[in-house]
Amino acid sequence: MAFTAKDVQKLREQTGVGMMDCxxxxxxxxxxxxxxxxxLREKGLAAATKKAGRIAAEGAxxxxxxxxxxxxxxxxxxxxxxxxxxxxxxxxxxAGVATVVMTxxxxxxxxxxxxxxxxxxMTVVEMLRExxxxxxxxxxxxxxxxxDAETMNIAYIHMGGRIGVLVGLEVSENLKGNEVIxxxxxxxxxxxxxxxxxxxxxxxxxxxxxxxxxxxxxxQTINEGKPANVAExxxxxxxxxxxxxxxxxxxxxxxxxxxxxxxxANNVAKEQGGTVKIAKFVRFEKGEGLAKKxxxxxxxxxxMVK
Numbered sequence: 001m002a003f004t005a006k007d008v009q010k011l012r013e014q015t016g017v018g019m020m021d022c023x024x025x026x027x028x029x030x031x032x033x034x035x036x037x038x039x040l041r042e043k044g045l046a047a048a049t050k051k052a053g054r055i056a057a058e059g060a061x062x063x064x065x066x067x068x069x070x071x072x073x074x075x076x077x078x079x080x081x082x083x084x085x086x087x088x089x090x091x092x093x094x095a096g097v098a099t100v101v102m103t104x105x106x107x108x109x110x111x112x113x114x115x116x117x118x119x120x121x122m123t124v125v126e127m128l129r130e131x132x133x134x135x136x137x138x139x140x141x142x143x144x145x146x147x148d149a150e151t152m153n154i155a156y157i158h159m160g161g162r163i164g165v166l167v168g169l170e171v172s173e174n175l176k177g178n179e180v181i182x183x184x185x186x187x188x189x190x191x192x193x194x195x196x197x198x199x200x201x202x203x204x205x206x207x208x209x210x211x212x213x214x215x216x217x218x219x220q221t222i223n224e225g226k227p228a229n230v231a232e233x234x235x236x237x238x239x240x241x242x243x244x245x246x247x248x249x250x251x252x253x254x255x256x257x258x259x260x261x262x263x264x265a266n267n268v269a270k271e272q273g274g275t276v277k278i279a280k281f282v283r284f285e286k287g288e289g290l291a292k293k294x295x296x297x298x299x300x301x302x303x304m305v306k
């Protein structure tokens with residue numbers, strides 16, 4: 001029985017499965033539409049797609065650095081419930097995705113999904129579907145970042161994957177691999193996890209953000225009754241407070257709050273006979289910015305009674 005491109009499109013619309021999988025199912029069923037749906041269900045593709053409509057705002061952030069190549073990766077994989085994030089299969093999948101990010105350097109999530117999954121004949125998206133079936137929840141790879149080995153990279157995972165941090169340090173040649181510097185990197189990661197800096201340093205604050213902050217501070221100062229010429233000086237002082245709160249290198253170091261993070265890093269580097277510069281960082285918190293499902297217990301009980 002022959003089939004057309006319209007049949008492939010119709011099957012895709014009905015099942016929500018990708019075009020290539022629909023085409024393969026129609027080939028396998030010799031064009032029999034109902035049989036093709038059965039094949040997709042048997043393979044779990046249609047079931048996976050059905051689950052894909054559910055809200056996935058839980059899950060975990062996974063951060064790691066390769067001991068051999070020095071590359072670093074951080075990924076967020078979302079699930080429907082927090083319980084699944086504790087599942088070993090889910091944890092292994094997150095680690096596998098991070099490995100792909102480090103080795104294949106995909107441009108974005110869609111490119112990542114088409115990469116080969118480690119120690120498998122499947123692509124990442126095929127393995128994702130497999131995990132949806134075995135774990136029984138909608139899973140989504142949301143985002144990732146990758147650092148190459150130009151920087152000394154340190155990864156940190158907080159509270160079992162609620163927060164993940166990746167830091168890249170520029171270190172002098174004699175300090176590469178230095179254990180004290182690795183410990184410094186971990187301390188900086190913990191600082192980032194706890195204090196949520198928005199920017200690396202003063203220079204990285206966007207001009208429009210800084211202008212808006214000055215505008216707000218100026219209005220506040222004038223409302224306090226200060227004349228415009230005095231207000232400007234006060235605003236400049238308060239901008240420094242903004243930097244101290246929002247820029248990593250300017251923040252008070254949590255473990256020794258009389259000095260900044262940058263000063264602490266410089267002190268440690270000097271003691272070790274070299275230099276360290278915090279080059280970049282990324283902080284992911286699971287589910288940030290995602291809508292979460294609101295459970296209505298009364299409604300659920302009412303539906304069960306019906």
